Amino acid sequence: MRRRNLMVLIGLIMTFSPVLKAQNLIGIPPVEYQVELNDSTSEFFTVEVKGSSYERGFQHGKALRKVIRPTINRFKYDMVGSFLKALGSEATWEDYLDFLYTKTKLLQNAEEQVPDLVDEIRGIADGCDLPLKDVFAYNLNFDETFWVLEKMTGIDPMLASEKANYEQFPTGHCSHGSVWENGKASVGYTLDWTRHFEGSQTLIKHVKEDGTVLLMTTYAGTLIGHGINATYGYTFTPHSKFQLAHDVDKGLAQIFIYRKLIEANSVQNAIDYLHKVKPAAGLAYALTDKNGTRTFEVSANKIVKFKTGGNWMGVFNVARVNNDLSASYKKEFNLAGEINMKNLPKRYWEYNHDSEERYAIMEKEIVWRTPDKMTPQKWEEIFIQQPINKPVNEELPTSNLWHVIIIDEDFIEYHVSPGNPGNLPLEEYRFKYSK
Template sequence: MRTKAIILTTLSILLSCKLMAQGLLDTTRTQFMMLETYGTAYQQGYDHGAQKYREIAASLERYRFEYIEYLLQSAGTDLKYKDFKNFLIHKTDMFQKLEEESPEQYALMKGIANGAYLDFEDIFCYNLNYDETLWIVEALTSKDLSLQQAEGHCSHASFWNGQQNKIVYSFDWARWLDGTQLVWKMHFNNGLEVLNFTYAGIIAGQGVNNYGVGFTAHSTMELQRATTNATPSIMNYSKILLSKSKEEARNMLMKTHQAAPVAYTLFDRKGTEVLECGPFPTQHVEAPNQMLVQTNHSHKNKAFSAPFLQMVDAPENINRKVFEEKYQQKAILRATSFADSHQREKALLAIFSKEDVRQSPEVLKEKWKSTPAFKPFHKDNFYNNFCTITEIGKEKVKVWATPGEFDRFALDFFELTLIR
């Protein structure tokens, strides 16, 4: 069976020889795993699974035992991965929503599962957003374990001048994925090309396409969540990367009803904006001064945000007892993580300016390292970083990336030629 998969993948690559004239990723000098695929969503997912099946299978085992069962045990239960999987697949409608609302993402994920000869439902669980995973654990155990790992969250800064946009981003994800960081260049039959910075077996992480449309994603510390009538956020990650304009991606996000509250920074050459999505109406946040920073607190959703900002900036003016009664007991515990996020955002605003659109990647990297958004690797960290610097100009998209924090690895370079 494995031989058959390899033969099919080889034939797919040979049949795509005309597309390959556009230029392959250089796989000889990089710190990442590399993958280049062609064709339909299903074919590209299948080739992903077939070519990276060893890495996916090993990572899936770590996911089951080092992540899910560890979380369930940390919550004081004897529940197993099978209980988590059963709840997600049968007690929520997220798996059903995947097929109903996201046919291309369904095809990508189904292709990965088939190409790697792995269970489709396992691959779906494996693709679940960090926050959604913890909320399924909370639904099973009544304990919010995200409060114990509040420091592991993403940070973003971008600057633009009408001619180009530069984006610096630290993408934090669970550490059991370390070693599976993947640069996946995707070629679709309609001419769309995507630089997808993700992990083996996961359909999208962060990235940009040859229409100059890209995104980064951020938790928002919101208390709201949904396990029914809600779209898994990984579907929207992928849909943004397949969008041909920022407007198309924005319109999609404005209509979504998403399981996990996530702030998307949506960008193209002309600028960056934020859309805060979740199990509530999407909120749109603009940045009028040619610069935007985003960490992990929501700017516009709910009254939840304003009291936290007041608590951070003027804690003596907040009656904590009233706040706790109003926002649930666990809400007060989020104050530490929210304060940390707010301080990161203020520090980024203090050190960067819109003039940084002219700076080189090396200068931006060093400036980033002087802020609280820089989190040096530590053995006790529950998360790993995946950092990128993206430049969108009139003709090219250029990305400098490292499979860890900026102090651990050199920057690898990737680019796309824009469709005019």
């Protein structure tokens, strides 16, 4: 309670002292003590973890074991099982699990490149008393699931879905908008994933051994969905690019890349990491600090920066600048040699109309706006529009999480909700971050 009272007092001081300069912000405690999660008032499951990678994972798994167990079962039998059936396969979850560990190198690559994060997953598994293989596979519930299925069945699930308008597969995912100017940035973002994870949304405060604080939303039992580096004052957002080349044999699964980006301690360090890593799945990553957003489309073999030409950014789920397309996409559109992304067949954009519609809405709404105008309320007005907004219903696409992040010279504000925009109120967390 003292911590909460302290933050209220700090908030009042900042509210009524607008001329207070950064150098005079004395008496503010380290980031670790500025915000305390409260499970009784938050709409998220909340947990605070501290210590080594394994220790933080164990605390996470033990605290949320009653949520993790049923969510993993939904992932195994409802999500993976349903996708296998939709692809005409008679394989079971057990077949999928065996294939993941014997026919791909996703575990080996993680053990070699990010052993600390594998230790964290091992801690989660031990904390909730589940097999490591199940919990590791569950942490790869994003795009790698589709590419393991593709390798098993010979069918690109997302391309097949786009061609046939299957309802069994997601039609569109995460939406990002941001604006920046004069040392201030404002970001709106929704993380859309399948409804199998609805009800497991979790807010986790990590305090690493060096004192760095990460505040992250995720699904119970997984490493990260999105979040902020509360100590160094920046954020990132991930966006599936199913059209890009992927590699489950040589690449690192995306959830590990997420964590390494948020642990890089600066946007530039994160960008440097993106230029070094070989991913298992193609994504766009948007990295934002007070100076603005830098966005990169990253495939298995290539990284390309995406720019809008102004102090605004919109990121959705169709590749726009990276021509390292997947084998199935190149075959579908009879593409060979050096692909010109400005001269793609009309059907390419028709297959990805959901992303194009969202991009058009975002551009229209924010292209001329400044960060001061992009309040949480304004972002909500934009994000409640469909198809950006994908509420929970009988269809598969679901907005599980959304947030607004505002970063200036001194503070980073994290407004976050475990649902689709306009549903549950945004919860607010505010940190004075280090320079």
